[in-house]
Amino acid sequence: MTDALSRLLQSRDWLMADGATGTNLFNMGLTAGDAPEMWNVDHPDRIRTLYRSAVEAGSDIFLTNTFGGNASRLKLHDAQSRVTELNRIGAELGREVADAAGRPVVVAGSVGPTGDIMAPMGPLTHETAVEMFHEQAEGLKAGGADVLWLETISAPEEYRAAAEAFKLADMPWCGTMSFDTAGRTMMGLTSEAMARMVEKLDNPPIAYGANCGVGASDLLRTVLGFSALGIERPIIAKGNAGIPKYEDGHIHYDGTPDLMADYAVLARDCGATIIGGCCGTMPEHLEKMHEALSTRPRGPRPTLDQITEKLGGFSSASDGTGEDAAPARRPRRRSRG
Numbered sequence: 001m002t003d004a005l006s007r008l009l010q011s012r013d014w015l016m017a018d019g020a021t022g023t024n025l026f027n028m029g030l031t032a033g034d035a036p037e038m039w040n041v042d043h044p045d046r047i048r049t050l051y052r053s054a055v056e057a058g059s060d061i062f063l064t065n066t067f068g069g070n071a072s073r074l075k076l077h078d079a080q081s082r083v084t085e086l087n088r089i090g091a092e093l094g095r096e097v098a099d100a101a102g103r104p105v106v107v108a109g110s111v112g113p114t115g116d117i118m119a120p121m122g123p124l125t126h127e128t129a130v131e132m133f134h135e136q137a138e139g140l141k142a143g144g145a146d147v148l149w150l151e152t153i154s155a156p157e158e159y160r161a162a163a164e165a166f167k168l169a170d171m172p173w174c175g176t177m178s179f180d181t182a183g184r185t186m187m188g189l190t191s192e193a194m195a196r197m198v199e200k201l202d203n204p205p206i207a208y209g210a211n212c213g214v215g216a217s218d219l220l221r222t223v224l225g226f227s228a229l230g231i232e233r234p235i236i237a238k239g240n241a242g243i244p245k246y247e248d249g250h251i252h253y254d255g256t257p258d259l260m261a262d263y264a265v266l267a268r269d270c271g272a273t274i275i276g277g278c279c280g281t282m283p284e285h286l287e288k289m290h291e292a293l294s295t296r297p298r299g300p301r302p303t304l305d306q307i308t309e310k311l312g313g314f315s316s317a318s319d320g321t322g323e324d325a326a327p328a329r330r331p332r333r334r335s336r337g
Contacts, residue, residue: 003172004146005106005206008060009234014268014293017238017276018054018062019286021110023253025050025065035077037069040090047090051097053283055105058290061274062105063149064090066140067112070132084139091143108149108174109140111162118157126161133165141171150175151211151238154186156197167203174274176211176236179222183319190320191225199231209236212278215243216255216263217311220270221304221319227271237272239263241280253280260285261292262310269299
C-alpha cells in the first residue's frame with residue numbers, strides 16, 4: 001500500500017471526498033454548452049478556488065476538473081488535440097492546492113465516460129476506448145494526480161476499457177458507476193453485477209461504488225447492495241444533493257446541508273468508506289457532512305425504511321436485485337427542506 005489514497009485508507013475508517021464540479025463552476029460563471037476543462041487554462045484561479053473550497057470544507061479527496069477531458073468529448077469543442085494539456089494542467093492546479101493543505105489530501109484525476117456507445121451496440125471499439133482513456137490518464141499522471149477516478153459510467157465494457165488503460169498508465173484508480181434507472185445503470189447493470197465485474201478485472205480499482213444517479217436515497221440503496229455481498233474492497237458513495245428541480249431558469253437541487261449530513265452518516269453506516277457528494281453538493285453541504293462524520297457515532301446498518309425516513313422516498317420500487325420489491329416510498333418534503 002504505497003499510493004497516497006491507500007495510505008489514507010489504511011489509517012482511517014472513513015474518508016470524505018468532494019462535492020459537485022459542474023454546479024460550483026456554473027455558480028462561478030460557466031455557461032451551459034461550454035467545456036469546463038477549458039477553464040483549467042482560461043481561468044486557473046477559479047479552478048484553484050473550486051479545489052480549495054473542498055479542502056477547506058474537510059475533504060480528504062477532491063476530483064480534478066477533467067471529467068470530460070477525453071478526445072471524444074473534447075472533439076465537440078474542436079479541442080481533441082488538447083487532451084494531454086488540459087488534463088495535465090487540471091491535475092497540476094490540484095497538486096498545488098493539495099500540497100498547500102497542511103495535511104494529506106488526495107488529488108483524484110476525474111475521468112468521465114467517452115459519450116459514445118461501445119461496440120457492438122455502437123461505434124466505439126474496445127481498442128479505441130482504451131486508447132482514449134490511456135491518453136487522458138497519462139495527462140493526469142504528468143500533472144501529479146495521486147489516483148485516477150473513473151465516474152458516472154453506465155456500460156461495463158467502458159469500465160473494463162478504462163481499467164485496461166489505467167494499467168497501461170501504471171496508475172492506481174477508483175471507479176464508480178451511475179445507477180439511475182430502477183436501481184440499474186443506463187445499460188442495465190445492477191449493483192451486484194457491478195461488484196462481481198470489479199472482482200474479475202485484471203486491474204481492479206482500489207475502491208468502487210456509485211455516484212450521481214437519482215437522489216441520495218436511491219444511491220444508499222445501491223450501497224447496501226454492494227455491502228450485502230461482503231466483498232472486502234472499499235465502497236464509494238457520492239450522491240446528489242437531493243432531487244433536481246427547474247426554478248427561475250436554472251437547475252436547483254433541493255438537498256439541504258442538514259440532509260446531506262444525514263446522508264453522509266447513513267452512507268458510512270451502509271458500508272461506504274469514501275463518502276462525498278455529486279450534483280448540487282456545495283461547500284456548505286460538505287462542511288455539514290464532515291461535521292456529522294466526525295462527531296456522530298457509528299450505528300447499525302440502516303433499513304430501507306430508516307433511509308426513507310431521513311432522506312425521502314426511492315424513485316422506484318426495486319433496486320434491480322429482486323430483494324426489495326416493496327412499493328416505492330413517497331418523498332417526505334419536510335425531510336428534504
